[in-house]
Amino acid sequence: MRRLFPALLAVAAALAAAFLLLPLVALFARVSPGTLVVRAGQGAFRDALVVSLKTSLIAHAIVLGVGTPAAYLLATRRFRGRSLLVGVLELPLVLPPAVAGISLLAAFGANGLLGGTLDALGLRIPFTQAAVVLAVVFVASPFYLRAAIAAFEAVDPRLLEASRTLGAGPGRTFARVALPLAAGGLAAGSSLAWARGLGEFGATLMFAGSLRGVTQTLPLAIYAELNVDYPVALAIGALLVLVSVAVLLVIRLVPSWTRFASIWPTASAASSSR
Amino acid sequence: MDALRVDLAHRLRGFELEVSLEVGPETLALAGPSGAGKTTLLRAIAGLLRPDRGLVEAGGAVWLDTSRGVDLPPERRSVGLVFQDYALFPHLTVEQNVAFGGRHRVPELLSGLALERLARARPGELSGGERQRVALARALARDPHVLLLDEPLSALDASTRTRVREELGPLLRAQTLPTLLVTHDYLDAAALADRVGVVVEGRIVQVGTPAELAAAPASPFVAEFTGGNVLHGTARPGPRGLTSVTLADGSEIVSTDEGRGSVGVVVYPWEVTLAREAPEDSSQNHVRGPIASVAPVGNRLRVRVGPLVAEVTAASADRLALRLGEPIVASFKATGTRLLPLGHVPGPPPVQVPGRGS
Numbered sequence: 222m223r224r225l226f227p228a229l230l231a232v233a234a235a236l237a238a239a240f241l242l243l244p245l246v247a248l249f250a251r252v253s254p255g256t257l258v259v260r261a262g263q264g265a266f267r268d269a270l271v272v273s274l275k276t277s278l279i280a281h282a283i284v285l286g287v288g289t290p291a292a293y294l295l296a297t298r299r300f301r302g303r304s305l306l307v308g309v310l311e312l313p314l315v316l317p318p319a320v321a322g323i324s325l326l327a328a329f330g331a332n333g334l335l336g337g338t339l340d341a342l343g344l345r346i347p348f349t350q351a352a353v354v355l356a357v358v359f360v361a362s363p364f365y366l367r368a369a370i371a372a373f374e375a376v377d378p379r380l381l382e383a384s385r386t387l388g389a390g391p392g393r394t395f396a397r398v399a400l401p402l403a404a405g406g407l408a409a410g411s412s413l414a415w416a417r418g419l420g421e422f423g424a425t426l427m428f429a430g431s432l433r434g435v436t437q438t439l440p441l442a443i444y445a446e447l448n449v450d451y452p453v454a455l456a457i458g459a460l461l462v463l464v465s466v467a468v469l470l471v472i473r474l475v476p477s478w479t480r481f482a483s484i485w486p487t488a489s490a491a492s493s494s495r
Numbered sequence: 496m497d498a499l500r501v502d503l504a505h506r507l508r509g510f511e512l513e514v515s516l517e518v519g520p521e522t523l524a525l526a527g528p529s530g531a532g533k534t535t536l537l538r539a540i541a542g543l544l545r546p547d548r549g550l551v552e553a554g555g556a557v558w559l560d561t562s563r564g565v566d567l568p569p570e571r572r573s574v575g576l577v578f579q580d581y582a583l584f585p586h587l588t589v590e591q592n593v594a595f596g597g598r599h600r601v602p603e604l605l606s607g608l609a610l611e612r613l614a615r616a617r618p619g620e621l622s623g624g625e626r627q628r629v630a631l632a633r634a635l636a637r638d639p640h641v642l643l644l645d646e647p648l649s650a651l652d653a654s655t656r657t658r659v660r661e662e663l664g665p666l667l668r669a670q671t672l673p674t675l676l677v678t679h680d681y682l683d684a685a686a687l688a689d690r691v692g693v694v695v696e697g698r699i700v701q702v703g704t705p706a707e708l709a710a711a712p713a714s715p716f717v718a719e720f721t722g723g724n725v726l727h728g729t730a731r732p733g734p735r736g737l738t739s740v741t742l743a744d745g746s747e748i749v750s751t752d753e754g755r756g757s758v759g760v761v762v763y764p765w766e767v768t769l770a771r772e773a774p775e776d777s778s779q780n781h782v783r784g785p786i787a788s789v790a791p792v793g794n795r796l797r798v799r800v801g802p803l804v805a806e807v808t809a810a811s812a813d814r815l816a817l818r819l820g821e822p823i824v825a826s827f828k829a830t831g832t833r834l835l836p837l838g839h840v841p842g843p844p845p846v847q848v849p850g851r852g853s
Contacts, residue, residue, distance in 0.1 A: 383582040385569035386541050387596035388637055397595075401586045 245462055251452070252459040260456040265449075268434040269442035269457065276350055276438065277419045280357035284365050284414055289407065292369030293395060297381070307370065313363045318423025321360055325428040329355065352429035353436050361418035368410020372403035409472045416468040420461065498850050499641045499673040503539055503549025503559075507532050512546075512697035516848035518641075518673040523702075523848070524684035525677045526720070527694030533677035534579070537643045540675070541576045542569035553673070554640030575634030577644040581626045583618035589629050590614040596637035604632040608666070623651040624659040631666065642667075644676040648683050657793075660686050681721050692848055693717050702848045715759035715835050724762045724803050730754040730834060737829055742802075748780045754834030764806035766831035769798060769815055773824045780832070782825045789817055800825040 260266050295307060313321060328334050329346045339346060346352050376399050384394040400407075422440040429436040431445055439457050446454040499518040504511060512532035516523070525533050538544040540551055542558065545566055551559040558572045559565060575596075583592050589610055594601050605611045608628040618626060627647060634642060647663060648656050664687050667674055677694075678684050684691045685705035692702040693716075701713040705721070712718035715725045726742055730750075733739030737749045740760055748760055768774075773781045784801035789812075791797075796812045798805045803825050807815075817823070 377582070379578055379580070379582040380584060382543050382569070383576070383578060383584070384595070385543070386572075386574055386576040387633065388570050389595070390568070390570050398584060 248455060248458050248462060251455050256452070257456050257459055260453055261460065264453070265433055265437070265442050265446055266453050266457055269437050269439045270460075272350070272353070272434065272436065273419060273438040276353040277357060277415060280354045280361065280418050281411070281415050283354070283358050284362045284418075285411060288362055288365045288369060289400075290395075292366050293373050293399060295366075296370045296373030296376075297378070297399075310366050311363050313360055314367075318360065318421075319427060321424035322356070322427025325352070325356060325359060325424060329428075347428060348430040348432065348436060350429075350435060353425055353438060356424040356428045357418040357421050360421050360424055361414040364417050365410045365414035368413065369403070369407055372406025372410065373399060375406065376402045405475050408475045412468045412471045412475075416465060419464060497553065497555045497640065499540070499675065500550070500552040501536075501540060503536075503546045503551065505532075505535060505539060505544075505546035505549070507535060507697060510696040512536060514694075514697070514699060516675075516692065516699065516702075517850035518675050518848075519850040520671045520673060521690065522667050522674040522676060522688040523690050523692060524688030525675070525692045525694050525699065526681050526684035527679065528720075529679050531694045532697040533679075533694055534645055537576065537645050537675070537677055540572075540641070540643060541574050542567060542572045556640075573637070573640040575637060575639035575642045577627075577630045577634050577642075577647055579646040580650045581618075581630035583626060583629055583633070585618050588615050588617055589621070592618065592629055593632045593636050596633055598636075600636050600638060604636055608632045622655070624655050624662070627651070627659060627663070631663075635670070640672060642670060642672055642674040644674070646678055647676060647687075648678070648680070663687060685721075690848075692846075693720055699846055699848055702846055709763055712761060712833065712835065715761070715837060718759065718761040718833070718835065722764065724760075724764065724767070725835075726760040726762070726802055727837060728758060728760060730756060730758045738834060740834070746782070748832070749829045750832040750834050751829045752832060752834040754836070757837045758834045759837045761833040761835060762803065762827050762831060764797060764804045767803055767805035767825050767827045769800070769805050769807055769811070769817075770824050770826065771815065774826060779829045780827050783822065784825070785820050786817055786823055787819075789819065798823075803827075 261270060295303065295310075316324075326333060326347060329339065329352070330336055331340070331345070331347070346355065380398055380402070381394055384398045385391075389397060419438075420440055421438070422444070425436070425438060426441060426444075431437045431441040433442075433445070437445060439461060443454045443457045443461075446457070498520075501517075502515045504513045506512075510532070512535055514532075514536055525536070527533060535544060539546045539549065539559075540553075546559075546561070548561040549559060550557070550561075554573050556573075557563075557565050558567045584595065587595065590601065590605065593604055593610070605614055608631060610625070610628055610632060613621065613625060613629075618629065621629065627650075631644075648660055651659055660683060667676075667687055676684070676687060678687075681691070681693075690702060690704055691708060692699040693708070694700070695716060701708060701717050703711075708717060708721050709723070712721060712723065719725045726740075726748065728740040728742040728748065730738050730740045732755075733749055737751060738754050740748045740750060740754070740758060742748060742760075750760060773783075782801050782803050787799040787801070789796055789798050791809075792806070794809055795806050796809060796817070798807060798812070798817060800823055805825050815823070
């Protein structure tokens with residue numbers, strides 16, 4: 222009786238691990254590394270790879286370029302409505318992808334909120350590569366913003382004040398103190414957001430469609446090839462698993478690498494010297 | 496070097512910070528209990544906090560004048576601020592930290608503050624005293640017109656504190672720029688500064704050299720804060736032009752100072768002598784009691800007897816063979832006492848601190 226409970230825990234853990242690993246094992250049982258490389262250079266796989274890399278990198282540049290200063294502002298300033306704003310920024314994290322897609326259509330579609338304005342400017346966004354980029358930014362940026370706000374909040378505000386009293390204006394203080402000290406957290410959030418954007422499916426399908434060579438990203442290509450060329454769908458899946466593992470490794474290794482390089486030793490040293 | 500002139504008021508929780516002072520090429524320490532508004536004052540001078548109203552002038556420039564809407568950001572005020580916990584940049588080496596404010600003085604400061612050997616170390620690898628020297632070098636690298644130090648010794652543990660205090664004093668005296676230091680520890684203030692201002696609840700109640708403060712404390716608080724004994728009693732004119740004070744326990748003390756009614760009798764520890772028997776000399780006041788505590792302070796001992804603390808040399812302590820609990824007589828002269836009114840009398844009005852020699 223006394224041994225029953227530990228045994229139950231072990232069985233539950235084994236079940237969970239088996240269930241989560243089995244599909245991945247099955248995927249790689251059907252795709253050898255050699256065929257993966259060959260297939261990635263051909264047909265729909267290659268087209269989707271190009272579309273995915275291009276759109277996800279453009280989207281990521283936007284997320285970093287706008288998200289980093291925005292997160293710095295939200296982490297270092299206290300103002301009315303700040304927590305409400307942070308909450309709104311996190312909404313896409315829990316929003317169903319289909320809702321994200323229909324919302325983007327409602328905003329940027331021909332009959333959408335900004336449709337008339339965009340039309341007057343000669344811009345048509347839905348079902349173009351720009352739509353893929355917008356969908357990716359919409360679903361991926363909250364992952365980066367959240368991590369970046371936390372990373373900037375962890376920077377001791379007195380270090381920013383010290384920088385100011387040493388003659389550095391707000392811009393130089395950001396570049397020379399806040400950014401290097403938050404780098405570990407920013408890198409982790411950046412990898413997570415890029416991985417999320419690369420895997421984006423639902424919102425892209427509704428807002429950008431699945432036009433091969435234009436808006437068909439890797440996840441959309443898996444779905445499109447499912448009934449056309451099943452081995453290609455499997456190969457794309459295997460590639461995305463490898464990317465995901467790489468991202469997990471980066472997220473795990475970046476903070477320990479920075480600690481190893483003794484870039485942030487003060488906290489531990491200060492506590493041990495007291 | 497032009498003086499630092501500060502005149503500002505800022506509402507804090509429970510009281511108003513109201514300070515008016517001028518610091519020439521000297522070190523002025525503001526000492527007072529924690530929460531008296533000292534750090535707020537430094538932050539307002541450095542531009543990290545905007546006071547309700549005020550004026551700050553330094554190096555011949557106006558940094559803050561709320562009546563004219565002048566409020567320079569911190570980076571445009573020529574100020575060196577040493578933070579309480581030093582706030583060194585953990586991702587930069589010692590040399591990079593010092594160079595952050597300006598490069599041209601880096602070699603001179605590293606050698607002057609004995610940091611050359613540590614130039615490539617990161618703050619996390621330094622001891623408390625070394626960190627403090629880096630913080631000082633970094634603050635001076637900008638060639639500021641004013642140097643501000645916030646509790647420069649409180650981040651250090653007791654064992655290094657005395658040594659660092661002895662190092663910091665000469666370093667501060669070697670600077671020729673107006674230096675304002677705040678601390679909750681009167682001993683730190685007296686050791687590091689030329690003049691000390693005592694701050695209570697946002698106001699400077701008295702300012703002077705440590706000797707001046709001890710010679711004429713303006714209030715029982717100042718007397719106690721500067722290390723004096725304050726005995727409470729009731730005063731009336733006594734024989735031979737002296738004042739008699741009856742203490743709470745019924746014993747009598749005489750003083751050459753004048754006083755009447757509820758008073759505080761101030762006796763500094765170095766005015767108190769210890770003996771086995773009451774001496775037959777001009778020490779006219781005696782307090783008998785067991786030795787309650789003995790604590791070394793530098794090369795002297797602080798001995799508590801009843802309500803009094805006496806400070807004696809280690810040699811005379813040896814001669815008396817002091818032991819805890821043994822009865823002893825603490826004596827002090829009528830001329831060594833000062834009477835200050837107590838009770839409902841309001842404290843002295845806040846003082847303005849003029850520049851020395853101005």
